[in-house]
Amino acid sequence: MTTKEVIIIGGGLSGIMAARTLFENGVEDVLIVEKSRSVGGRLATRRIGEGKADHGAQFFTVRSGELQQDVDKWLEARWVKRWFGNPYPRYTSTGGMNDLAKQLAETIPVKLNTKVSAIRDGRDGLLEIELESGETILTNHCIVTAPVPQALSLLPGMTEPQVSTISFAPCFVGMFTFNGSSCIPSPGHTDENLPDGVERVVDHHKKGISQSVTVSVYMTGEWAKKNEMLEDDGILTEIQRVAEHYLTEGSEIATAELKRWRYAEAETVMRSPFVEVGTSKRIIICGDAFLRVDDEAGRTRFESAYLSGISAGERVACKG
Structure with a gap:
């Protein structure tokens, strides 16, 4: 069974920037899991x-x-x-626009055409990332960048109530x-x-x-x-x-x-660049709908996804 320090679900801009931020902070045992055949999300x-x-x-x-x-x-x-x-x-x-995503993700390990079916607490304090193929990956930290409705389906009962208000x-x-x-x-x-x-x-x-x-x-x-x-x-x-x-x-x-x-x-958006969930708060949900408090635009866009991913990566990196 594979074990990774950080699993990032979703290879859009937030996921890519979270991974790049982790690398810059010395956390290199990182894997992006992406359901599509290419990274990028809406950079398509x-x-x-x-x-x-x-x-x-x-x-x-x-x-x-x-x-x-x-x-x-x-x-x-x-x-x-x-x-x-x-x-x-x-x-x-x-x-x-997809070329930019690929250039940003060039040095990041990515598992494409792979869909996650569940995230749950596992043994020895690790998280279990279950794939639709039946494979399970163990990880210390998980960053979920999928759109909130999809993220919620992977985390039944784990999320903060306000997250479910995002539509x-x-x-x-x-x-x-x-x-x-x-x-x-x-x-x-x-x-x-x-x-x-x-x-x-x-x-x-x-x-x-x-x-x-x-x-x-x-x-x-x-x-x-x-x-x-x-x-x-x-x-x-x-x-x-x-x-x-x-x-x-x-x-x-x-x-x-x-x-x-x-x-x-x-x-609707969250006035926070990410939300930590789960019993040990080692699962982070982020993405373009998660805005920094000082965000003047107040809406989802390329930059909000970029900043949210960076904030999530910094948060995981500081946990060690």
Whole structure:
């Protein structure tokens, strides 16, 4: 049976930053367990034909000194670029947002395509992480970065009551390839004068990550909640009507795909970067819905996930 000092459940930005923070503090016996085939979570990029489309986070902003220090390094390494926004820049990854996640996780041990089914107190003061495959991993500390509803399902009876009040809105994203150009203005992003129910529209060719013209259309959480019972084909048909507004004369939509995000953005948040649970308080729940007390934005975003992961990693590191 495998034993690790720290198991991190979820390979999104919070999990990656928690692991990097542990490494920086001398805790290297760390493993990220991720149910998907790639790290990144909502730092998600999909290949569509000859092109690419970001279909999770499109960009991020910076308010904290910690993130700014890292962004300066990422800019120098050409992992990210300033996309648009003045005086408050929106940064994006130069190769798609998932590329940034992979670069950040490059040196971290990750077990992909692996789903956790339960977390419980085990023998000799260790925690037992049970996988759906039947395998069990023992660990001294566990950091859970999965969306709160999923985290709660792994920790029956262990969590603080206030954690269960966190709720998430879904999001639907339509991804389309055009056989010609789009009329989305440079630099390829618009969130103004959009039809009802639409949050933003992005042209990834103009964004600079796709050789061909790929367009993502994001619907609002309110629209997604109203329509989440529809079949995929019905949802995609509605979103495609929006995409068609951005065709130039002679262009057509060549392909269409849908991404459903069940837990896209927290509607309620915790004013704490993490919560410790379990009988020995050696399980930490964190993620983008867990905000530092001094967070001025007050909402989930790239930076809140980043800071929450760092705080969780520091907390585990100081426990030794």
